[in-house]
Amino acid sequence: MNRFLPRHAWDRTLAIILIALLVAFCTLIPGFYAGFGGTLAITDQFLPFGFVAIGLAVVILTGGIDLSVGAIASLSAVIMAILTKSGGLDIWLAAVLALIIGAILGWLNGIVITSLRVEPLIATLATSFIYTSVATALAGASPPYGFGKPFGVLGNGTIALVLPVQLLMFIGIAIGFSILITRTGFGRRIVMVGYNRDAAHYAGVAVPGLLRKVYAISGFMAAFAGIVLASYYDAVRPDMGNILLLTAITMVVLGGVSIFGGEGGILGVTLGVLILGVLRQGMLIAGFSDMVTTMLTGAILLVSIAAKNLLSDRGFGYGALLLRLINSRKQEATPPNT
Template identity: 30%
Template sequence: MKALQIYKKYGMYVLLAVEIVVFGLLAPNFLTTTNIFNVLRQVSMLGIASCGLTFVILSGGMDLSIGAQIALVGLLGGLLMTKLHVPVAVAVVLMILMGTAIGAINGYLSVKFKIMPMIVTLAMMTSLTGVAKIITNGYPVYGFDASFALIGQGYFFGLVPFPVIIFFIVIFAAWFILQKTYFGRHVYALGSNAEAARLAGVNIANLRIAVFAICGFFTSIACVLMTARANSAQPTAAENYAFDTMTAVVLGGVSIMGGRGKVSNAVAGVVIIGILDNALVLMGINEYYKEVFKGIILLAAVALDAIEIKTQKGILSSDKD
């Protein structure tokens, strides 16, 4: 039990260090400054979405619609800018509002009809994916203003990519909300024991809707950055994000059952996934192997979480006896 607790606190950092050393030796150009910034930019979008998912998982929920949200919101934002000639700043705000609204709808449906969040968001994922393909007949949207592309492709003082800066701002915001506010404490309480949180005066229904809205908000920011970086909106954009964000967050030690974990650990999980993707490409390994590795990583992380929960329950039972 003690070894497992140590892993949950520090294991992902040890794994990250080992990964850097191993790939630094095996992958050509892995430790170059250019590639390091490339990795950071690549993981920025996934990391921002993962910060949002962290709120949901900590509350005891799950959101499988993240990738579909990015695809649909990106396409709608693209159509606003290319077909209706909406100014870039206005379109970005509308995209963020759309993403936040979709997240809130996920939470509302789960609360209103008392359906498991995983089922609600699975249905939403399927529906949003279909809508994204219908509105453009499966074709991408492109031809954005250069100022929009700058959001995803630009650099701060010619050094640090804009997405990386936004990523660190999101990390700080998520950390502050979860660790320094009553709202954050309520999120942890909800994930640990919903009934106890209700008896303590927490409005469970509103809180569930709020965490999904936050997830949608962060996901829409990732959508803006991804669309701007690619300078196009794709109906199939971020199709693996639901799986990748869940893998990163759980790998980072956030309990799949809710109530335990930190944003900083989830970010470490994101970086581990990002480095894995980058290094395998540099090594020329078939990209299909990435999916195999990610599946194994997710299974192992969930299994360790389940073992920890079972062990804790066993200790509590023995204490009662």
């Protein structure tokens, strides 16, 4: 594919920004560099967003959106907590069941979208209301908390004293999803559906079935984030997933995934997650208020979408116009009789 701004350039820019941020924060902000392990531990505070972002990226690659990720995260975590606290189930078994439930909730989103022909935006908005209400009803007046030390390892633990468990899981999942998207037929069909749904359809891709799987993946990752949050806070709440959605979308878009689908990769999303997370935590440690960091998140979302669209080689982006201009110049420059 001919791109004015190839994906590698976007990823490379993000990598440079991330390194610059880390260097700047470590040298300029007292308290940010708290030993190798101390600084790595900062990732515990934002990687749940990253788990959601990776699942969401797959949906956005198909040109869809999943607004119910926060609600699925809350509901799965609440169900897990109830299964173990009231049902007496082993916490790890409850967590596995919650992951399956998350995937089923996502799959239901896919059913609503493909079988009832509801726009993804509206479908997942509607299911997010439903899932949140169910979570609130289940959680009741005193949501469960206190899941024991071993379970806390998921959200707060380290391996070899300095490597956060969350970070290791995130790296593993990112590599897995990257292979899924770039190296498998399933992954290529996902990108193809996003790039041109009709073409994919005529090329023999069973689009509805594929979309259902994609939303199930997103639901699964959202549930995973919910479980990690439950471990991190050692508590569940029916509204604990609320804050995940907008930041996760920002991470995906910052990572270079086109909001219209068909463009982008998991490496970029991974970098987007790290940049946004490190930036927010660093600014908080530097003493900026939550108001400033929230405003900045909004600004980054705008700038990255605008940059992506303006530089895009599709449609009427400046990138596409510029490409056409360069191409037409080239043709003019070539003498006709050779």
